[in-house]
Amino acid sequence: MSVLTFPFIVYQTQHRFNDYSTDDMKYGDLTEKQLRSDLGLDDVSDVVDPWTGKKVSIFNLFRNTRPQSRTKMAELLFNELLRVSMPAYYFGQHQIFKNLVKHLYHGNGKSYSSPFLDRAYKDLIISGKTSPLSPLTVIKSSLDKILFTGKKTLSDPDIDLITQDIRSSTLPKFNRWADIFNGLGMSIHDIRTTKIQIYQLDITDNGYAAKIKFTGQDHFGLDKTDIMNPKFNFIRAFRIWFVLQRWETFSFKPFLTNMKAEF
Structure with a gap:
C-alpha cells in the first residue's frame, strides 16, 4: 500500500x-x-447596428448618421448587454454578472476569480448538502463506512471506493431556479470542470475530522452551439455577447472563471 500524501484528489471531471x-x-x-x-x-x-456602425433610431430614416468608431460601438454594445440582461444585471448577487461582463471588456482574456464567486460556490455546495446525492454527503458516508472498521488510514482501494461513490453524486451547478435571478445562471450555469481533494484527515479513537476542498472552473464565453440554440438566439443579450466575442472586428477574449470552497 502506498503512503498517502496530502492533499490528494478523490475526484476530477474528464474535462481538463x-x-x-x-x-x-x-x-x-x-x-x-x-x-x-x-x-x-x-x-x-x-x-447601434454593428454592420453599418450607425445608431439605431426611427429618426435615422430621415437623416444621415455618421458611423460610430469600433471603440464607440463596443462601448454601446457592452452597455446594452448589461441593460438587457434582466434580471441577472439588476438583481445579480454581488454584481457578479456585471463584473464578469466588465472583465470581458477590459480583462484581455485573463482568468477571473473573486471572494464573492467563491462564497457563492460554497453556498451552492452547502445548499445541496441535505441531498443524499450531494458530493459532501457521499464523501462523509464513504468515510464513515471505511473508518467504521477501525482503520487508521486510507488505502488505495478505499480512495477508489470514494471516487466511485462521488461519480454517482450530483456535482454542483448553478442551475437552480434562484440562479435565474441572482445572475449566477447566466454567469456560470454549468461548471465545466470540478476537482475534489481531501486536504487533511485526522483519525482518532472517537472518530475523524476531514478537510475537503472543491475547485471549479467554467468558461465565460459562447460557442456556436449556444447561439444556434433558438432559446439563446432569441435573447438579445446572447446575440450581442456572441458578436462582441466572435466577430473579427471586435474579438473580445473569453476567459476562465475560477472558484474554490473548503469544508
Whole structure:
C-alpha cells in the first residue's frame, strides 16, 4: 500500500482545467458573412447596428448618421448587454454578472476569480448538502463506512471506493431556479470542470475530522452551439455577447472563471 500524501484528489471531471481549445474560448474567428448568413445574426442591437456602425433610431430614416468608431460601438454594445440582461444585471448577487461582463471588456482574456464567486460556490455546495446525492454527503458516508472498521488510514482501494461513490453524486451547478435571478445562471450555469481533494484527515479513537476542498472552473464565453440554440438566439443579450466575442472586428477574449470552497 502506498503512503498517502496530502492533499490528494478523490475526484476530477474528464474535462481538463485551463482548456483553451474549446469552441467557447475562440474569439475573432468569424466574419460578418458567417455571423449574418450562417448564424442568422442580422438583428443584433437596438442601439447601434454593428454592420453599418450607425445608431439605431426611427429618426435615422430621415437623416444621415455618421458611423460610430469600433471603440464607440463596443462601448454601446457592452452597455446594452448589461441593460438587457434582466434580471441577472439588476438583481445579480454581488454584481457578479456585471463584473464578469466588465472583465470581458477590459480583462484581455485573463482568468477571473473573486471572494464573492467563491462564497457563492460554497453556498451552492452547502445548499445541496441535505441531498443524499450531494458530493459532501457521499464523501462523509464513504468515510464513515471505511473508518467504521477501525482503520487508521486510507488505502488505495478505499480512495477508489470514494471516487466511485462521488461519480454517482450530483456535482454542483448553478442551475437552480434562484440562479435565474441572482445572475449566477447566466454567469456560470454549468461548471465545466470540478476537482475534489481531501486536504487533511485526522483519525482518532472517537472518530475523524476531514478537510475537503472543491475547485471549479467554467468558461465565460459562447460557442456556436449556444447561439444556434433558438432559446439563446432569441435573447438579445446572447446575440450581442456572441458578436462582441466572435466577430473579427471586435474579438473580445473569453476567459476562465475560477472558484474554490473548503469544508
